[in-house]
Amino acid sequence: MLKEQLFAKPITEIIKKRLSVRSYLSQPLSPEMKEALSRFFSILRGPFGGTVRVELIERDLALKELNAKLGTYGVISGASTYAVAVVEKADRDLEDFGYCLEKVILYAASIGLGTCWLGGTFKKSEFAKAIGQEDHEILPCITPIGYPSSRKSLIDFAMRYAAGSKNRKSWNELFFNGDFSHGLSEPEAGIYKTPLEMLRLAPSASNKQPWRIVKGTNQTHFYLQHTKGYAKMLAYDLQRVDMGIAMCHFELTAKELGIIGKWHISAPGNISTPQDTEYIVSWVEGI
Ligand SMILES: Cc1cc2nc3c(=O)[nH]c(=O)nc-3n(C[C@H](O)[C@H](O)[C@H](O)COP(=O)(O)O)c2cc1C
Numbered sequence: 001m002l003k004e005q006l007f008a009k010p011i012t013e014i015i016k017k018r019l020s021v022r023s024y025l026s027q028p029l030s031p032e033m034k035e036a037l038s039r040f041f042s043i044l045r046g047p048f049g050g051t052v053r054v055e056l057i058e059r060d061l062a063l064k065e066l067n068a069k070l071g072t073y074g075v076i077s078g079a080s081t082y083a084v085a086v087v088e089k090a091d092r093d094l095e096d097f098g099y100c101l102e103k104v105i106l107y108a109a110s111i112g113l114g115t116c117w118l119g120g121t122f123k124k125s126e127f128a129k130a131i132g133q134e135d136h137e138i139l140p141c142i143t144p145i146g147y148p149s150s151r152k153s154l155i156d157f158a159m160r161y162a163a164g165s166k167n168r169k170s171w172n173e174l175f176f177n178g179d180f181s182h183g184l185s186e187p188e189a190g191i192y193k194t195p196l197e198m199l200r201l202a203p204s205a206s207n208k209q210p211w212r213i214v215k216g217t218n219q220t221h222f223y224l225q226h227t228k229g230y231a232k233m234l235a236y237d238l239q240r241v242d243m244g245i246a247m248c249h250f251e252l253t254a255k256e257l258g259i260i261g262k263w264h265i266s267a268p269g270n271i272s273t274p275q276d277t278e279y280i281v282s283w284v285e286g287i
Contacts, residue, residue, distance in 0.1 A: 004255040007110040011252045014110045015198045020165060021114025022156040024078040024146040040107050046096025047247055047263040054085040054104055057130045075155040076116060079144030084127045086137040094236060097140060098244025105143060114148035117141055119205055121235040140236040163207040168200050176214045179271050184215050192220060195253040202249045205238035211246040214271060220283040221268055226276045243280055261285045
Protein backbone atom coordinates (compact mmCIF):
# COMPACT_ATOMS: atom_id res chain seq x y z
CA MET A 1 0.00 0.00 0.00
CA LEU A 2 1.40 3.37 -1.02
CA LYS A 3 0.59 5.82 1.74
CA GLU A 4 0.75 9.42 0.60
CA GLN A 5 1.20 11.90 3.43
CA LEU A 6 0.96 15.39 1.97
CA PHE A 7 1.86 17.40 5.07
CA ALA A 8 4.41 17.06 7.87
CA LYS A 9 1.67 15.99 10.30
CA PRO A 10 -1.00 13.29 9.82
CA ILE A 11 -4.05 14.64 7.99
CA THR A 12 -6.43 13.35 10.70
CA GLU A 13 -4.61 15.43 13.31
CA ILE A 14 -4.76 18.56 11.12
CA ILE A 15 -8.44 18.15 10.29
CA LYS A 16 -9.42 17.59 13.92
CA LYS A 17 -7.54 20.72 14.99
CA ARG A 18 -8.65 23.13 12.24
CA LEU A 19 -11.36 25.62 13.00
CA SER A 20 -12.37 28.99 11.63
CA VAL A 21 -10.22 31.70 13.23
CA ARG A 22 -11.69 35.21 13.23
CA SER A 23 -9.27 36.89 15.69
CA TYR A 24 -5.61 37.25 14.72
CA LEU A 25 -2.42 38.77 16.07
CA SER A 26 -1.48 41.82 13.99
CA GLN A 27 2.06 40.45 13.60
CA PRO A 28 2.83 39.89 9.89
CA LEU A 29 3.68 36.42 8.60
CA SER A 30 7.39 35.62 8.69
CA PRO A 31 9.15 35.59 5.27
CA GLU A 32 9.72 31.79 5.73
CA MET A 33 6.00 31.20 6.24
CA LYS A 34 5.15 33.33 3.21
CA GLU A 35 7.63 31.47 1.07
CA ALA A 36 6.37 28.08 2.22
CA LEU A 37 2.80 29.10 1.42
CA SER A 38 3.70 30.49 -2.00
CA ARG A 39 5.55 27.29 -2.87
CA PHE A 40 2.45 25.31 -1.95
CA PHE A 41 0.21 27.55 -4.11
CA SER A 42 2.07 26.63 -7.28
CA ILE A 43 0.77 23.05 -7.39
CA LEU A 44 -2.98 23.40 -7.15
CA ARG A 45 -5.21 21.49 -9.53
CA GLY A 46 -8.77 20.42 -8.73
CA PRO A 47 -10.26 16.93 -9.15
CA PHE A 48 -12.29 18.13 -12.17
CA GLY A 49 -9.18 19.51 -13.87
CA GLY A 50 -9.49 23.22 -13.04
CA THR A 51 -6.44 25.16 -11.97
CA VAL A 52 -6.69 27.52 -9.05
CA ARG A 53 -4.39 30.54 -8.68
CA VAL A 54 -3.75 31.71 -5.15
CA GLU A 55 -1.86 34.80 -3.97
CA LEU A 56 -1.12 36.41 -0.64
CA ILE A 57 -2.43 39.96 -0.28
CA GLU A 58 -1.28 42.31 2.45
CA ARG A 59 -3.17 43.84 5.28
CA ASP A 60 -4.13 47.48 4.71
CA LEU A 61 -5.81 46.70 1.47
CA ALA A 62 -7.48 43.65 2.90
CA LEU A 63 -8.92 45.38 5.95
CA LYS A 64 -10.30 48.24 3.91
CA GLU A 65 -12.00 45.80 1.56
CA LEU A 66 -13.44 43.58 4.26
CA ASN A 67 -15.03 46.44 6.13
CA ALA A 68 -16.53 47.74 2.94
CA LYS A 69 -17.67 44.52 1.32
CA LEU A 70 -18.47 41.78 3.74
CA GLY A 71 -20.67 43.57 6.25
CA THR A 72 -21.52 41.58 9.32
CA TYR A 73 -20.86 38.01 8.18
CA GLY A 74 -17.18 38.38 7.69
CA VAL A 75 -15.90 40.26 10.66
CA ILE A 76 -12.27 39.36 11.08
CA SER A 77 -10.03 41.15 13.54
CA GLY A 78 -6.33 41.76 13.28
CA ALA A 79 -5.45 39.68 10.22
CA SER A 80 -2.48 41.06 8.32
CA THR A 81 -2.50 38.73 5.29
CA TYR A 82 -5.22 37.19 3.09
CA ALA A 83 -5.06 34.32 0.62
CA VAL A 84 -7.03 35.28 -2.47
CA ALA A 85 -7.86 32.66 -5.09
CA VAL A 86 -9.40 32.53 -8.56
CA VAL A 87 -10.48 29.59 -10.70
CA GLU A 88 -11.17 29.44 -14.42
CA LYS A 89 -14.90 29.38 -15.28
CA ALA A 90 -15.87 25.80 -16.13
CA ASP A 91 -18.46 23.15 -15.42
CA ARG A 92 -17.29 22.17 -11.93
CA ASP A 93 -15.30 25.33 -11.15
CA LEU A 94 -16.73 25.95 -7.67
CA GLU A 95 -16.00 22.36 -6.57
CA ASP A 96 -12.41 22.61 -7.87
CA PHE A 97 -12.08 25.94 -6.08
CA GLY A 98 -13.28 24.48 -2.76
CA TYR A 99 -10.98 21.48 -3.07
CA CYS A 100 -7.87 23.57 -3.80
CA LEU A 101 -8.41 26.37 -1.30
CA GLU A 102 -9.16 23.80 1.42
CA LYS A 103 -5.80 22.17 0.66
CA VAL A 104 -4.20 25.56 1.31
CA ILE A 105 -6.22 25.93 4.52
CA LEU A 106 -5.16 22.48 5.77
CA TYR A 107 -1.55 23.21 4.86
CA ALA A 108 -1.77 26.50 6.79
CA ALA A 109 -3.22 24.61 9.77
CA SER A 110 -0.34 22.11 9.58
CA ILE A 111 2.16 24.94 10.08
CA GLY A 112 0.19 26.54 12.91
CA LEU A 113 -1.62 29.28 10.98
CA GLY A 114 -5.29 30.20 11.32
CA THR A 115 -7.73 30.75 8.44
CA CYS A 116 -11.45 31.37 7.90
CA TRP A 117 -13.38 30.79 4.68
CA LEU A 118 -15.12 34.03 3.66
CA GLY A 119 -17.66 34.01 0.86
CA GLY A 120 -18.76 37.21 -0.80
CA THR A 121 -18.84 39.37 -3.87
CA PHE A 122 -15.34 40.31 -4.78
CA LYS A 123 -16.03 41.31 -8.36
CA LYS A 124 -14.08 44.45 -9.27
CA SER A 125 -12.79 44.61 -5.67
CA GLU A 126 -9.25 45.51 -4.67
CA PHE A 127 -8.71 41.77 -4.12
CA ALA A 128 -9.70 41.08 -7.72
CA LYS A 129 -7.35 43.82 -8.91
CA ALA A 130 -4.50 42.61 -6.75
CA ILE A 131 -4.67 39.06 -8.12
CA GLY A 132 -5.32 40.32 -11.65
CA GLN A 133 -8.65 38.50 -12.04
CA GLU A 134 -9.43 37.90 -15.71
CA ASP A 135 -12.88 37.73 -17.35
CA HIS A 136 -12.62 33.95 -17.62
CA GLU A 137 -12.00 33.57 -13.87
CA ILE A 138 -14.19 33.74 -10.74
CA LEU A 139 -13.28 34.79 -7.20
CA PRO A 140 -15.92 33.34 -4.87
CA CYS A 141 -14.05 33.24 -1.52
CA ILE A 142 -10.95 34.44 0.30
CA THR A 143 -9.39 33.62 3.66
CA PRO A 144 -7.32 35.54 6.17
CA ILE A 145 -4.15 33.66 6.96
CA GLY A 146 -2.19 34.43 10.12
CA TYR A 147 -1.26 33.73 13.70
CA PRO A 148 -4.39 33.06 15.77
CA SER A 149 -4.95 35.35 18.74
CA SER A 150 -5.66 33.62 22.03
CA ARG A 151 -8.16 36.38 22.80
CA LYS A 152 -11.31 35.93 20.77
CA SER A 153 -13.31 39.02 19.80
CA LEU A 154 -16.98 39.18 20.76
CA ILE A 155 -17.95 38.94 17.15
CA ASP A 156 -15.86 35.76 16.86
CA PHE A 157 -17.91 34.16 19.66
CA ALA A 158 -21.12 35.45 18.13
CA MET A 159 -20.31 34.07 14.67
CA ARG A 160 -19.42 30.64 16.04
CA TYR A 161 -22.59 30.57 18.09
CA ALA A 162 -24.83 31.74 15.22
CA ALA A 163 -23.53 29.12 12.79
CA GLY A 164 -23.39 26.38 15.48
CA SER A 165 -19.80 25.89 14.35
CA LYS A 166 -18.76 23.23 16.81
CA ASN A 167 -21.64 20.94 15.88
CA ARG A 168 -21.71 18.45 13.05
CA LYS A 169 -24.56 16.31 11.75
CA SER A 170 -24.49 12.67 12.83
CA TRP A 171 -23.42 9.76 10.62
CA ASN A 172 -26.98 8.68 9.93
CA GLU A 173 -27.92 12.12 8.60
CA LEU A 174 -24.96 12.23 6.19
CA PHE A 175 -23.93 8.71 5.18
CA PHE A 176 -25.98 5.96 3.51
CA ASN A 177 -25.49 2.33 2.58
CA GLY A 178 -26.43 1.35 -0.98
CA ASP A 179 -29.25 3.88 -1.28
CA PHE A 180 -30.78 6.79 0.61
CA SER A 181 -33.14 4.58 2.64
CA HIS A 182 -30.40 2.83 4.64
CA GLY A 183 -28.06 4.64 7.02
CA LEU A 184 -24.39 3.62 6.99
CA SER A 185 -22.94 2.48 10.32
CA GLU A 186 -19.26 2.94 11.15
CA PRO A 187 -18.51 -0.81 10.89
CA GLU A 188 -20.28 -0.95 7.50
CA ALA A 189 -18.05 1.87 6.25
CA GLY A 190 -15.03 -0.47 6.52
CA ILE A 191 -11.82 1.18 5.31
CA TYR A 192 -13.80 4.36 4.59
CA LYS A 193 -14.68 4.94 8.24
CA THR A 194 -11.86 7.47 8.78
CA PRO A 195 -12.13 9.26 5.38
CA LEU A 196 -15.88 9.72 6.01
CA GLU A 197 -15.32 10.89 9.58
CA MET A 198 -12.77 13.44 8.29
CA LEU A 199 -15.30 14.57 5.66
CA ARG A 200 -17.88 15.03 8.45
CA LEU A 201 -15.55 17.47 10.22
CA ALA A 202 -15.16 19.66 7.12
CA PRO A 203 -16.11 23.34 7.26
CA SER A 204 -19.11 24.47 5.21
CA ALA A 205 -20.85 27.77 4.52
CA SER A 206 -23.05 28.65 7.53
CA ASN A 207 -22.16 25.13 8.76
CA LYS A 208 -25.00 23.70 6.60
CA GLN A 209 -23.07 20.45 5.84
CA PRO A 210 -24.88 19.83 2.53
CA TRP A 211 -22.91 16.69 1.62
CA ARG A 212 -24.68 13.32 1.44
CA ILE A 213 -22.70 10.16 0.71
CA VAL A 214 -23.98 6.79 -0.53
CA LYS A 215 -21.53 3.92 -0.21
CA GLY A 216 -21.78 1.18 -2.82
CA THR A 217 -19.59 -1.92 -3.22
CA ASN A 218 -16.51 -0.31 -4.71
CA GLN A 219 -17.86 3.15 -5.40
CA THR A 220 -18.75 5.95 -3.02
CA HIS A 221 -21.23 8.44 -4.44
CA PHE A 222 -21.19 12.10 -3.48
CA TYR A 223 -24.45 14.09 -3.54
CA LEU A 224 -25.20 17.71 -2.74
CA GLN A 225 -28.36 18.39 -0.77
CA HIS A 226 -29.09 22.03 -1.59
CA THR A 227 -30.40 24.16 1.27
CA LYS A 228 -33.57 25.77 -0.10
CA GLY A 229 -33.07 29.38 -1.20
CA TYR A 230 -29.46 29.51 0.03
CA ALA A 231 -27.67 29.83 -3.30
CA LYS A 232 -30.07 32.58 -4.41
CA MET A 233 -28.97 34.82 -1.55
CA LEU A 234 -25.35 34.64 -2.62
CA ALA A 235 -23.19 35.69 -5.54
CA TYR A 236 -22.03 32.08 -5.99
CA ASP A 237 -23.45 28.74 -4.93
CA LEU A 238 -21.17 28.27 -1.93
CA GLN A 239 -22.59 24.80 -1.30
CA ARG A 240 -20.74 23.62 -4.40
CA VAL A 241 -17.59 25.02 -2.78
CA ASP A 242 -18.54 22.98 0.32
CA MET A 243 -18.64 19.88 -1.86
CA GLY A 244 -15.08 20.47 -3.10
CA ILE A 245 -13.93 20.93 0.50
CA ALA A 246 -15.54 17.60 1.47
CA MET A 247 -13.86 15.86 -1.49
CA CYS A 248 -10.52 17.26 -0.35
CA HIS A 249 -10.92 15.92 3.21
CA PHE A 250 -12.08 12.51 1.96
CA GLU A 251 -9.38 12.09 -0.69
CA LEU A 252 -6.42 13.27 1.40
CA THR A 253 -7.45 10.95 4.25
CA ALA A 254 -8.03 7.97 1.91
CA LYS A 255 -4.64 8.48 0.26
CA GLU A 256 -2.89 8.75 3.57
CA LEU A 257 -4.43 5.41 4.53
CA GLY A 258 -3.13 3.90 1.28
CA ILE A 259 -6.58 3.55 -0.33
CA ILE A 260 -6.27 3.73 -4.10
CA GLY A 261 -9.08 5.34 -6.06
CA LYS A 262 -10.11 8.07 -8.48
CA TRP A 263 -12.90 10.58 -8.98
CA HIS A 264 -15.30 9.67 -11.75
CA ILE A 265 -18.60 11.21 -12.88
CA SER A 266 -21.19 8.53 -13.61
CA ALA A 267 -24.47 8.86 -11.76
CA PRO A 268 -25.76 5.50 -10.53
CA GLY A 269 -29.09 4.95 -12.28
CA ASN A 270 -30.59 2.78 -9.56
CA ILE A 271 -30.43 5.22 -6.64
CA SER A 272 -33.43 7.47 -6.23
CA THR A 273 -32.46 10.83 -4.76
CA PRO A 274 -34.33 12.83 -2.13
CA GLN A 275 -35.70 16.28 -2.95
CA ASP A 276 -33.18 19.05 -3.76
CA THR A 277 -30.40 16.46 -3.88
CA GLU A 278 -28.01 16.43 -6.83
CA TYR A 279 -25.45 13.80 -7.82
CA ILE A 280 -21.95 15.30 -8.15
CA VAL A 281 -19.25 12.62 -8.41
CA SER A 282 -18.14 9.16 -7.29
CA TRP A 283 -14.94 7.89 -5.72
CA VAL A 284 -14.08 4.67 -7.55
CA GLU A 285 -11.80 2.34 -5.66
CA GLY A 286 -8.79 0.68 -7.19
CA ILE A 287 -8.49 2.40 -10.58
C1 LIG B 1 -17.61 28.27 1.48
C2 LIG B 1 -17.61 28.85 2.88
C3 LIG B 1 -17.92 30.18 3.09
C4 LIG B 1 -17.88 30.73 4.38
N1 LIG B 1 -18.12 32.07 4.55
C5 LIG B 1 -17.98 32.64 5.79
C6 LIG B 1 -18.10 34.05 5.94
O1 LIG B 1 -18.35 34.79 4.97
N2 LIG B 1 -17.90 34.57 7.19
C7 LIG B 1 -17.58 33.79 8.27
O2 LIG B 1 -17.41 34.33 9.37
N3 LIG B 1 -17.48 32.42 8.15
C8 LIG B 1 -17.65 31.84 6.94
N4 LIG B 1 -17.49 30.48 6.78
C9 LIG B 1 -17.08 29.65 7.94
C10 LIG B 1 -18.21 28.73 8.45
O3 LIG B 1 -19.17 29.45 9.15
C11 LIG B 1 -17.56 27.64 9.32
O4 LIG B 1 -16.67 26.88 8.53
C12 LIG B 1 -18.57 26.70 9.96
O5 LIG B 1 -19.41 27.39 10.85
C13 LIG B 1 -17.88 25.55 10.72
O6 LIG B 1 -17.02 26.06 11.72
P1 LIG B 1 -15.47 25.70 11.76
O7 LIG B 1 -14.87 26.14 10.44
O8 LIG B 1 -14.93 26.48 12.93
O9 LIG B 1 -15.36 24.21 11.95
C14 LIG B 1 -17.56 29.91 5.50
C15 LIG B 1 -17.26 28.55 5.27
C16 LIG B 1 -17.27 28.03 3.99
C17 LIG B 1 -16.89 26.60 3.79
